[in-house]
Amino acid sequence: MTTQTQVPVTVLTGFLGSGKTTLLNSILTVEHGKRIAVIENEFGEVGVDQDLVIGAEEEIFEMNNGCICCTVRGDLIRILGNLLKRKDRFDYILIETTGMADPGPVAQTFFVDDEMQSKMRLDGIVTLVDAKHVWEHIDDSSEVKEQIAFADVILLNKIDLVAPEDVDRLEARIKSMNAAAKIYRTHNAEIDVEKILHVGGFNLDRAMEVDPQFMEPEYPFEWGGIYALEAGTYQLALQPGPDPEINVALFSAQEATTATLAERTMDAVLLFSNDEQVRRPGEVLERTDILYQLALEGQELNYTLSIAQPGFYALYTQHHPTEFELELRAERGPLMAVVAHDYKPKHEHDDEVSSVGIDVPGDLDPRKLNEWLGELLRTQGPDIFRMKGVLSIQGAEERYVFQGVHMLFDGRPDRAWGSTPRRNSLIFIGRNLNREQLNKGFKACLA
Numbered sequence: 001m002t003t004q005t006q007v008p009v010t011v012l013t014g015f016l017g018s019g020k021t022t023l024l025n026s027i028l029t030v031e032h033g034k035r036i037a038v039i040e041n042e043f044g045e046v047g048v049d050q051d052l053v054i055g056a057e058e059e060i061f062e063m064n065n066g067c068i069c070c071t072v073r074g075d076l077i078r079i080l081g082n083l084l085k086r087k088d089r090f091d092y093i094l095i096e097t098t099g100m101a102d103p104g105p106v107a108q109t110f111f112v113d114d115e116m117q118s119k120m121r122l123d124g125i126v127t128l129v130d131a132k133h134v135w136e137h138i139d140d141s142s143e144v145k146e147q148i149a150f151a152d153v154i155l156l157n158k159i160d161l162v163a164p165e166d167v168d169r170l171e172a173r174i175k176s177m178n179a180a181a182k183i184y185r186t187h188n189a190e191i192d193v194e195k196i197l198h199v200g201g202f203n204l205d206r207a208m209e210v211d212p213q214f215m216e217p218e219y220p221f222e223w224g225g226i227y228a229l230e231a232g233t234y235q236l237a238l239q240p241g242p243d244p245e246i247n248v249a250l251f252s253a254q255e256a257t258t259a260t261l262a263e264r265t266m267d268a269v270l271l272f273s274n275d276e277q278v279r280r281p282g283e284v285l286e287r288t289d290i291l292y293q294l295a296l297e298g299q300e301l302n303y304t305l306s307i308a309q310p311g312f313y314a315l316y317t318q319h320h321p322t323e324f325e326l327e328l329r330a331e332r333g334p335l336m337a338v339v340a341h342d343y344k345p346k347h348e349h350d351d352e353v354s355s356v357g358i359d360v361p362g363d364l365d366p367r368k369l370n371e372w373l374g375e376l377l378r379t380q381g382p383d384i385f386r387m388k389g390v391l392s393i394q395g396a397e398e399r400y401v402f403q404g405v406h407m408l409f410d411g412r413p414d415r416a417w418g419s420t421p422r423r424n425s426l427i428f429i430g431r432n433l434n435r436e437q438l439n440k441g442f443k444a445c446l447a
């Protein structure tokens with residue numbers, strides 16, 4: 001049901017470097033009479049986007065631990081929940097997803113969770129397309145395809161970098177992938193906000209056409225089951241499997257029914273977005289409501305489960321128990337879960353694509369930096385999809401903010417450091433990145 005009190009939400013997507021932050025900046029600076037709260041998501045470990053978005057510190061909630069499509073069911077729900085407590089302060093929510101995200105799971109959050117659905121309404125998905133560089137990814141990146149396929153509004157950005165006939169060709173190609181979206185051509189993502197906010201556009205039916213499993217959420221665990229346990233100790237026994245560790249969590253449950261398991265699932269999702277406590281073989285898992293990471297070291301992969309109160313307990317495992325021959329054993333032998341469910345696992349990411357974040361205090365020698373960056377772009381330009389950062393240059397009072405998309409580079413002085421400690425945070429996103437080499441090369445540029 002749609003009511004006036006539901007806050008409209010727009011999800012902003014687009015491949016790395018397509019212009020999302022540029023668009024966000026213009027929305028946050030142009031006078032349009034709307035109060036917009038922004039949620040940002042970073043792919044990678046060093047949060048730089050917050051520094052790149054101008055004058056909006058208060059409204060920005062940055063999610064840092066990984067890809068939004070993976071942590072969405074925990075982090076995003078929590079952040080949105082906190083945001084809603086301050087609902088008097090804004091009338092629109094904008095979520096910027098990482099350039100590597102498939103927008104499906106983000107959009108889905110607003111349909112699968114009753115609480116979310118009653119308070120917010122997905123107004124639309126806006127996808128930015130880099131008119132020059134998209135050709136390098138359009139054929140083989142499933143993220144790019146999904147971003148285009150799910151969009152309600154598509155901005156063909158950076159038209160200044162390509163010939164008009166190439167933009168026509170791109171538009172035709174995009175129309176063949178998504179005939180329903182409104183398409184606009186932009187330079188520096190300049191567009192009237194009315195064209196992208198309040199489009200009333202997100203169409204669930206079309207989302208289901210794009211992805212028939214759209215409504216089936218992805219979970220950070222692959223299996224959950226409820227056991228009936230007496231007070232005492234049990235063994236969680238595993239065999240080596242495809243990963244060097246596995247996360248598990250235990251909850252108490254009212255009864256052993258599928259309804260109870262479903263109720264516990266949302267708690268498990270939230271818990272699985274928390275930090276883990278590591279347990280090694282032979283150690284004890286003494287509590288419920290804790291996310292344990294079982295380090296699978298050595299041959300005897302047994303962990304003790306200590307149960308204080310008899311009752312029903314729901315166990316969730318990051319990977320399917322069969323992958324590790326995981327068993328819960330009592331003295332009399334292995335136990336069977338009374339009810340169990342297999343969950344749709346998280347999707348795969350492009351393994352080759354990774355990010356390297358660098359965060360070091362100190363000042364940089366501009367000459368050394370120039371040489372190093374020049375060399376880096378010459379030798380690895382095609383593999384570096386994106387780099388950006390905030391740098392402290394020796395002798396300069398202002399922060400130096402830079403951006404790069406493939407071989408294109410743009411840098412300029414920004415706000416003064418003032419009393420903030422001077423440091424350098426930057427991130428590279430790309431294929432076959434060598435973390436050690438990048439770190440070493442960058443540090444050698446320090447004055």
Ligand SMILES: Nc1nc2c(ncn2[C@@H]2O[C@H](COP(=O)(O)OP(=O)(O)OP(=O)(O)O)[C@@H](O)[C@H]2O)c(=O)[nH]1
Pocket residue numbers: 014015016017018019020021022023049098099157158159160161186187188189386403404405410
């Ligand atoms: N030539 C040109 N450059 C643009 C245009 N729009 C944005 N840029 C530049 O492209 C670079 C990337 O833009 P961002 O807005 O940071 O891109 P993004 O999508 O937020 O990037 P990620 O955060 O990496 O996903 C910046 O250097 C922008 O100044 C445009 O229309 N033309």
